[in-house]
Structure formats: structure tokens, C-alpha cells
Amino acid sequence: MPWPESFVRDYKTKGYWTDEVLGGLPMWLPGAEDREAVVTPGRTMTYGQLDRAADRLAAGLRALGIGAGDRVVVHLPNDVEMVVLCYALFRSGALPVFALPAHRSSEITHLVDTSQAVAYVCADQVLDCDYRLIAKEVLASTDGSLEHVLVAGDPGPYTALSDVDADPVDLPAPDAQDVALFLLSGGTSGPPKLIPRTHADYACQLRMTSRLCAFEADTRYLCALPLGHNFPLACPGVLGVLRLGGTAVLASEPTPESCFPLIESARVTVTSLVPSLVPLWLEAAEWAQDDLTSLKLLQVGGARLGPAAASQVPGRLGCTLQQVYGMAEGLLNFTRLDDPDSVVFHTQGCPLASADEVRVVREDGREAQPGEEGELYTRGPYTVRGYYQAAERNRSQFTEDGYFRTGDVVRRTATGYFEVVGRSNDxxxxxxxxxxxxxxxxxxxxxxxxxxxxxxxxxxxxxxxxxxxxxxxxxxxxxxxxxxxxxxxxxxxxxxxxxxxxxxxxxxxxxxxxxxxxxxxxxxxxxx
Known part of the structure; x- marks a missing residue:
């Protein structure tokens, strides 16, 4: 569902869309070869190593016949392989479909069938889940598009991801307006829908969120939430920090026990959580012996964070709180780093870009006034115009003039900030x-x-x-x-x-x- 040509011209003229495509790394930075790119509890990968690994994996995928336009369902935990695979797919022109760690055979089968994926990339085993058994069920259930199962770790009867390796080859660069990846909708009814994000709109999101959140080459971002979510992936997240030459620190789970030692050892400066985790972190900070003084910014999003918990973050964790409200379909709202506490503790932010067009529509169809509740409608340079292979859903969830009906019930303050009330959808x-x-x-x-x-x-x-x-x-x-x-x-x-x-x-x-x-x-x- 492309943007109308008049919008394309406008977004290009105003600089929202450029020729930038995903998959690049800032190798032009001084000392980039040896800069830390990805850090986990057990491994560190420099920018030079990441750049070469992504090139070799891209060439290996091409040797398997996986190339531009092919869909690949990615079902990996937060680890080095996930990051390398992302860059390899962006460079090869293949399109990742980001599954979530909690997904099982039902969801994966749906994603494979809907996207007509040619490959499924998974871990061998994480905790008590053997993902190779999921692969077996998916292969028995799908309609036949799936040709490859690639496994990070012990492949069992499938192909080891580490064996997908070849000398780098020249690959045609994608067009900035080509689809780059598929995120998943929250699934207001039925299984999740596929959200096609282009190189142009996602790079726009990365540039703007990085500026707003003051990401720089010395930023060290802890990815504790599943990397397949839009929030830790690109708000600005892992892709945002790597685009600037900073460091992505990956945690296997978002618990204080896993994350606090990483914050100390990797000198993490920024991280992201969902509201349900904030009380756990606040409580743990009271007794933990880990040094958390490097942490400067905590982003909280995915749901509404109540004022009581929000007000405790600066004192307990010693960092600035930023509320984030957004959706994988596009629109992102942030409290600003210099907003007063009254705004940060009680609202979920205001739109990222001046080109984000928003409407708050009451049940009677009239525009809501400040303080009135209504459903949020939006369109803009990084908000999609439709789901993939979902014509019926697109007719009901997108207006004729291109606004996305978010299903979120909000109140807008007199200053343009949103307070999230709930959902209109089931x-x-x-x-x-x-x-x-x-x-x-x-x-x-x-x-x-x-x-x-x-x-x-x-x-x-x-x-x-x-x-x-x-x-x-x-x-x-x-x-x-x-x-x-x-x-x-x-x-x-x-x-x-x-x-x-x-x-x-x-x-x-x-x-x-x-x-x-x-x-x-x-x-x-x-x-x-």
C-alpha cells in the first residue's frame, strides 16, 4: 500500500525521506574497525567484525538462493546472531519478518503462510523450548513456500546458521522506497498482521528518534526487551545506536538480575522497559550492589506507565525518565528530555515529527477537544498506509484519506501531549x-x-x-x-x-x- 505520489514528493522535499537504506554501518568513524558494536554477557563484536560477518552471511544466503524480495521469518533471542542476521538481510535485499520469542508453532505457521517465507531462522533451544520442534510442526503445517530452516546452535536435522557463509559478493543496493522488513501488529483481532516498513520510512524514524533522544557515538544502549519489537529495535534502539557508532548491549531477559550487572560492566547509558517491569527494577535498585550510575535515560513504553511508578524512577534509578507511546505501524510519541516532571509523569508524550498528522475522534465522529476522550487517527512519513495481504482489514482500519485508526483511546492536553486511556478494539x-x-x-x-x-x-x-x-x-x-x-x-x-x-x-x-x-x-x- 504505497503512499500517494503527492505525499512522497512532500516527504522528500522536506527531508523526511532520503536515499538512505538500512544495513550500513559508520565505518568512516575514526577507529571504527575496533569500536565495540555488540556486547553480550559472553561475547563482544567490533564494528569491523560485524561488517565482515554481515557481508559473509549475506553472500551465504545468496548462495542458498535467498535474495532480494524473499521473506525470512526471524525467530531468535537477543544475541549476536540476531544482529548479524538483520544486517545481512538488509544488505541482501531479503526481508526479515520479525517473530517474537514467545511465539510458537501456531504463530510461526501463520507468519510463514502469510508472508510466503522461504526460510525460517531460529535458535536451537532457549530455556525449555526446543525451536527445532517448532520448525518440524511448521514444515508439516505450511502450504509449501518454506525451503530452508536455519538454526543458530545445534541444527539437528536442519542447517546450521554458522554454515551459511561465503566470500562477500557485490549485491545490488535496494531502493529506499522498497520494503525493508516486516513488523507485527498487536493483533486486535485474529493472528498478527504484517506491517511492511520501507527503508525510507524506517531510516526517517531512526534519524528523528536518535536526535530527539540525544543518541551519539558514545551511547551504550541496553536491549533488554525482545529485539523483534519495534521499540527496542528502532526507537532509536539497536539500529539507531549502531547507525551512529555506539554500542548495543544485549540482555537475554529484562530482569534486574540479568540487566543490572550488564549496566555496570558495559557502562550502559540508555535502556527501554515496559511498565510492568518498572516496579521490579525500582524494588531491586534498593538492595542491588551493582553500580547503575552510568544509566542516564530510561525509556518506558508499550503501555501506560502510572504516575506513582513514574515519579519514583529519577530517585530510585538516578536517571531521566522518558515515556514513549507508539505503534509498530508508525506514529511515535515521546516526552522530551527537558520536559517538566508534571508532563513526564502524567503523559505519554507528543508526536515525534511535525509531519505527524493526528486526529482524536469521539464516538459520535466529531473531533475531540483538549481533555475529551477519542480514538487516535494518524498518518505521516513513517506511518504505513496498509497491512500486507490484508485487504479487508485495510478497508476497516485505514480511512480513505490514509489515516490509520489506531484503536487507542486517548486524551490530548492543551499542549498537544497524549494521555492514553485504553483501547476501543477488543x-x-x-x-x-x-x-x-x-x-x-x-x-x-x-x-x-x-x-x-x-x-x-x-x-x-x-x-x-x-x-x-x-x-x-x-x-x-x-x-x-x-x-x-x-x-x-x-x-x-x-x-x-x-x-x-x-x-x-x-x-x-x-x-x-x-x-x-x-x-x-x-x-x-x-x-x-
């Missing part, structure tokens, strides 16, 4: 992970013990919302337990964050006058 925001109720309900209806079901979100102090499955059992004398319901969903191969936190057994579900499940009444019933 989705649960569980600690920044979006749980699509329709998808989970479809899986639950396959349970032989369930006659009817509705998934609702319940308020939670730590996660923002918990998911609650309201179930009418087929046999009221033997209703399913939460453990049984979760086990059944797990067997169906869905991500763990989509499993219900609570189970409520009911004799019937309340209905609207037209016979639909009345979730508003259901929430009131469960609360009472």
Missing part, C-alpha cells in the same frame, strides 16, 4: 504484549469441555491488564480448571503470554439485544 494490553481476544477465543472454542467463552481484560496494578477467560462448560458438574485450559492452549502452540491468567465459570454469558456477547456487562459481572 484487545488486552498485558504488560505491553497485545493479546488478541478473538484469536484466543477461537482456540478455546476447540476445547471439548467448553460450550461458550469470552476473553476479557481485568485491571492489574503491575501488568496493566490480566486476561480472564469466562467459560460456560459443557458439563456444569465437571467444569475445566485454569490449569487444564492453559495446558490445552499450550498444546495448540500459541504464545505463552496469550494464555489466560484467570478462569471464571459461568452458567451463561450476557448478550446484547442483537445476540452478541456483551463484554462490558461481563466485565461488570466479573468485577462484582
Amino acid at each position: 484487545v488486552i494490553n498485558r504488560g505491553g504484549e497485545k493479546v488478541p481476544t478473538q484469536e484466543v477465543e477461537e482456540h478455546l472454542r476447540a476445547d471439548p469441555g467448553i460450550a461458550a467463552v469470552a476473553l476479557i481484560g481485568l485491571p492489574d496494578e503491575d501488568l496493566g491488564e490480566l486476561s480472564c477467560a469466562c467459560v460456560v462448560p459443557k458439563d456444569p458438574q465437571q467444569p475445566p480448571t485454569l490449569r487444564e485450559v492453559r495446558a490445552g492452549l499450550n498444546d495448540r502452540g500459541i504464545a505463552s503470554y496469550k494464555l489466560p491468567d484467570r478462569l471464571v465459570i459461568l452458567p451463561a454469558l450476557p448478550l446484547t439485544p442483537v445476540g452478541k456477547i456483551d463484554k462490558r456487562a461481563l466485565k461488570n459481572q466479573v468485577h462484582s
Whole structure:
């Protein structure tokens, strides 16, 4: 879904879009060859090593027949291989489809089929999950496009990613307006949709976020959240810090136990969290012995951070707080580094660019005034005009004049900052992970013990919302337990964050006058 030509000309004329493409590294910096590019608890990779590794992997992918325009589902943890693969794919013109670590066979099969991916790249095993078994299930379930399974680590019956290696070759550079990568939607209904981001719009995002967040060549960014998310990847994130010659420090998980020692040893200056993790970090900072004084900026996004937790960040962690509110489809809002505490603690920021066009639309279709609630609509130089292979969804979620209906209910202050109120769409925001109720309900209806079901979100102090499955059992004398319901969903191969936190057994579900499940009444019933 391309931007109209008049918008393309305008974005180019105003400098939002340039000829910059992803995949480049600042090798022109003095001493770039030996500068630290990527740091993990066990490995360090310099810019020279990253540059050569990306070139060799790009050539190796080309030797396998994976080239420009081919889609590759990337399902890797935060590690060096993930970064090298990103740059190799950008350089080869192949398009990464970023899966998330929690995804399992159901989601991966959907991503492969929707994108018609020719390759699936995964880890061998992380914690208790053997990703090679996921690959086996996906190969048995997909429609035949998948030709390669590449494994970081022990490949088992597949190809080792380390063996995909060849002498560098000249590769044609992509056009800046070509699609560079696919991110995933929050999945307001059904499985996640693919978000095509171009080189031009993503490079625009990287340039603007890096300036706003004061990233420089001496910035050391800790990526603690899964790298496949837009937030830690490019807001400005790992791609932003590597574009400037800084250092990307990768943590395997965002816990204080994993991250605090890395902050001390790698002298981390910036990191990003979702709100549910902030109380854990604040509490741990009270007793931890690690030196956190290098940390200058904490970005918090993915959901609304309450004022109580926000106000504790500067004192407990000794750094500036920046609230970030955005979406993988595009629009990003930030509190500014020099904003007063009253703004930083109580709002989720204002738009990144002056070219970000936003509307707040009330339920009656009228424009909301400052302080009134409404759904946020947006378009701009880094906000997509449509999902990939989703014509029906595009008709309902994008207006005829190109505005994206975000589904977020917000209030806009008199100064243009947003306060996020909730969602208009049927989705649960569980600690920044979006749980699509329709998808989970479809899986639950396959349970032989369930006659009817509705998934609702319940308020939670730590996660923002918990998911609650309201179930009418087929046999009221033997209703399913939460453990049984979760086990059944797990067997169906869905991500763990989509499993219900609570189970409520009911004799019937309340209905609207037209016979639909009345979730508003259901929430009131469960609360009472």
C-alpha cells in the first residue's frame, strides 16, 4: 500500500525521506574497525567484525538462493546472531519478518503462510523450548513456500546458521522506497498482521528518534526487551545506536538480575522497559550492589506507565525518565528530555515529527477537544498506509484519506501531549504484549469441555491488564480448571503470554439485544 505520489514528493522535499537504506554501518568513524558494536554477557563484536560477518552471511544466503524480495521469518533471542542476521538481510535485499520469542508453532505457521517465507531462522533451544520442534510442526503445517530452516546452535536435522557463509559478493543496493522488513501488529483481532516498513520510512524514524533522544557515538544502549519489537529495535534502539557508532548491549531477559550487572560492566547509558517491569527494577535498585550510575535515560513504553511508578524512577534509578507511546505501524510519541516532571509523569508524550498528522475522534465522529476522550487517527512519513495481504482489514482500519485508526483511546492536553486511556478494539494490553481476544477465543472454542467463552481484560496494578477467560462448560458438574485450559492452549502452540491468567465459570454469558456477547456487562459481572 504505497503512499500517494503527492505525499512522497512532500516527504522528500522536506527531508523526511532520503536515499538512505538500512544495513550500513559508520565505518568512516575514526577507529571504527575496533569500536565495540555488540556486547553480550559472553561475547563482544567490533564494528569491523560485524561488517565482515554481515557481508559473509549475506553472500551465504545468496548462495542458498535467498535474495532480494524473499521473506525470512526471524525467530531468535537477543544475541549476536540476531544482529548479524538483520544486517545481512538488509544488505541482501531479503526481508526479515520479525517473530517474537514467545511465539510458537501456531504463530510461526501463520507468519510463514502469510508472508510466503522461504526460510525460517531460529535458535536451537532457549530455556525449555526446543525451536527445532517448532520448525518440524511448521514444515508439516505450511502450504509449501518454506525451503530452508536455519538454526543458530545445534541444527539437528536442519542447517546450521554458522554454515551459511561465503566470500562477500557485490549485491545490488535496494531502493529506499522498497520494503525493508516486516513488523507485527498487536493483533486486535485474529493472528498478527504484517506491517511492511520501507527503508525510507524506517531510516526517517531512526534519524528523528536518535536526535530527539540525544543518541551519539558514545551511547551504550541496553536491549533488554525482545529485539523483534519495534521499540527496542528502532526507537532509536539497536539500529539507531549502531547507525551512529555506539554500542548495543544485549540482555537475554529484562530482569534486574540479568540487566543490572550488564549496566555496570558495559557502562550502559540508555535502556527501554515496559511498565510492568518498572516496579521490579525500582524494588531491586534498593538492595542491588551493582553500580547503575552510568544509566542516564530510561525509556518506558508499550503501555501506560502510572504516575506513582513514574515519579519514583529519577530517585530510585538516578536517571531521566522518558515515556514513549507508539505503534509498530508508525506514529511515535515521546516526552522530551527537558520536559517538566508534571508532563513526564502524567503523559505519554507528543508526536515525534511535525509531519505527524493526528486526529482524536469521539464516538459520535466529531473531533475531540483538549481533555475529551477519542480514538487516535494518524498518518505521516513513517506511518504505513496498509497491512500486507490484508485487504479487508485495510478497508476497516485505514480511512480513505490514509489515516490509520489506531484503536487507542486517548486524551490530548492543551499542549498537544497524549494521555492514553485504553483501547476501543477488543484487545488486552498485558504488560505491553497485545493479546488478541478473538484469536484466543477461537482456540478455546476447540476445547471439548467448553460450550461458550469470552476473553476479557481485568485491571492489574503491575501488568496493566490480566486476561480472564469466562467459560460456560459443557458439563456444569465437571467444569475445566485454569490449569487444564492453559495446558490445552499450550498444546495448540500459541504464545505463552496469550494464555489466560484467570478462569471464571459461568452458567451463561450476557448478550446484547442483537445476540452478541456483551463484554462490558461481563466485565461488570466479573468485577462484582
